[in-house]
Amino acid sequence: MARMKFLCDADRCIECNACVTACKNENEVPWGINRRRVVTINDGRPGERSISMACMHCTDAPCAAVCPTSCFYTTADAIVLHDKDLCIGCGYCFYACPFGAPQYPRVGNFGGRGKMDKCTYCAGGPQADNSQAEYIQYGANRIAEGKLPLCAEMCSTKALLAGDGDIIASIYRERVQKRGYGSGAWGWRTAYRQDVSV
Amino acid sequence: MRAPLRFVLAAMLMLAAGPVLVVPVLVLPVLAQPVTDAARGNISASEMELQATLRGDIIRGRITIPDSRAANLIQPEGREWREFHNVTLGWIGGIAVLGMLALLVIFYLARGKIRMEGGPSGRTIQRFNWFERANHWMTASTFIILALSGLNITFGRYLLLPLFGPEIFAEATQLGKIAHNYLSFPFALGIVVMFLLWIRDNIPNALDVAWLRAGGGIIGHGHPPADRFNAGQKMIFWITVLGGGLVAASGYLLIFPFFFTGMQGMQLALIVHGILAVLMIAAMLGHIYIGTIGMEGAFDAMGTGQVDYNWARAHHSLWVEKEVVRARSTIDGTAKPAGAD
Ligand code: HEM
């Protein structure tokens, strides 16, 4: 089985937000929730880079470790998913997550945040694959159809890579080889305790 | 969800990556000589993440959506909070709660119920009025529900989830969370009222030092003198008022997430809340023990509000004297002893 990961080549990302839009549209993500976002660090200064970030589907995922109802599970492709029917909206996963991936439909009056929502790697949820129930709660299940997440597919500069970790890492390494620079695989050290050394 | 698509993926990625893929991967590390483009500024993701981890920092940037928390790109110290929540709090809570229970069992077996010396006299004296008792029980009952629903958040997934299965457990935890959130209001109110009612009699003084030196009379027999509250009760008072106050303050930060503070503040609030909560639970177990099965005559103070004269004299000698003087002075001056005419 593959070990699915995301890798954002920040030296290619032009902050066009196509990935964000693709995600919102494909999964009918409600207003106020962003499963994916583009963050620009060092804006306007040397070292400026834009990085498209969503759930990284961590190894030994922190969100799963702290969830009081243990509602997370990991698929055979190492995609980290959760069961919204078991979520109590406590917000713990958001405190533990290194990437701010978990999102909540409400801001939280008296702790009522609603069910947590996050990037599913376009792999839906625990319901039957591509059922109506799955789509309403979790969005598209492209993985079940043999397709990659739409954000990476739509990336205008092919900065955002999705797929098996070894394969996307080797693609990235070759790019760095060829062009001579690269700021590295953002989040990989934190999510996978690994970095893509060139 | 399953993915019988490795080949599809590989093919798509090859298309994406273009012809560079034909370069053998293994020789690449040897070739590595990144060219520095000074104007772009050479930064390294791996290095920045390492530094942020070491310094407990957040890598933050600029974002074009309203949610400012989304500008946090990477916050590696989430892992430390996880370590606290799953390991540290588990140990502190486990040791505090189970350790206190074990101590109480040992104490009960060794000392048994502490009897009233000379037995009950049959005459009683008013210790707490209805308002004090009502406030005490409002605070106590909400505390118990807050404690149980809180402990369920920390330990339920290990203790109850395997027993009841995910659906029932999640439903119960959801209800517990709602109870925890809403009952926090009567609890916090009770703490404030308690503080106002009893602060006057809970200022530490020299008597408390003597009382503590004498071990409160728990070990051995003679009872050191005490006013309305002895040093042990004063300790419970201050643990309740200060601990309860801080637990409530940190709890309200949590109930209004990110309203008053940012990510690090929220994590800190949960750390403070969790540690103080389990320590308070341990202290209250001791308090409940001594107020019920631990000591004859103690429960009445909060039950009927009337305590036996002998109990009061043993534990609160100075208070009883004052009460007696006060009772005498309120008798109308024209009253005459029976048979004086
Ligand atoms: C007085 C006001 C209080 C408020 C506003 C409050 C609020 C909260 C909130 C919002 C949480 C986060 C979990 C969730 O959203 O359900 C929480 C957790 C918790 N609370 Fe409270 N709480 C209060 C009092 C107490 C008291 C008195 C206790 C114990 C005696 C307690 C014990 C706990 C525990 C053990 C946790 C879980 C901590 C963890 O696992 O990290 N709380 N509380």
Ligand code: SF4
């Ligand atoms: S990125 Fe966050 S939400 Fe996604 S697996 Fe890691 S900890 Fe969980």
Ligand code: SF4
């Ligand atoms: S918000 Fe939901 S998914 Fe996240 S830790 Fe709480 S119960 Fe689990």
